[in-house]
Amino acid sequence: MKARVFVTLKTGVLDPQGKAIGHALNGLGFRTVGEVRQGKVIDLDLAEKNETAARASLREMCEKLLANTVIEKYEIELKP
């Protein structure tokens, strides 16, 4: 099973990289761009066949390593 994990900063946590990207886009003439937030995408191959088990182990991976839950939140997407 393939999984994709999105790690992004929590709402309210300042994202200077996102801000810089936003400025650059405005500078390129994309005037409609408002706030920009940057995050990470992590793709994983899993041996699990069962979706519930895969989600449970991915949640544990996120809590223990993939995200720092002090500042980041995560979303899990499974692709059977």
Add this chain to the structure above:
Amino acid sequence: MVWHADSEIPDVDLIVLPGGFAYGDYLRSGAMAALSNAMRDVIDKAQKGVTVLGICNGFQVLTESRLLPGALMRNAGLKFTCRGVGLEVNETQSVFTRKYDHGQRVVFPVANGEGNYYADDETLDRLEGEGRVVFRYADGENPNGSVRNIAGILNEKRNVLGLMPHPERVVDPLLGGTDGRAMFESLLEGLG
């Protein structure tokens, strides 16, 4: 010196997690290092009361391992900043700072790209209320956007200190300053 794969730290009075970079700082600064074999025993010993000092990358490892609250994020100005900054010693009731005067102004170098301290307001109020903010960037000196100008904090038991600036780089006139000496003199006196 202890190798990261070693699972036991010898019996010592002080454990120092120095600055630098660990595991390429992949994923987040200090994230992989916090899971290393050696850190398991550091966490265990810290919880038993052994004195632990984390400087720069060491501070990042301490927050990632949850020995200290909060997190260190990308500098607000996005640049790696390497220069001396003015700090205030905010707390002298600690084994790390007993030889400083309360409110003393010191200059320590910073050298980091991810030194922007962040914690939620509840945590920050608690840190301040319990006298655990040991170092603050002086007004107008904050080099990285750290919330409430926080440069260094203690854990609840006050045996673990993490700070982004480098006191060990100013311990001799040859290095360009001696403001950091009092920290090591404090430790020698307090742990001797």
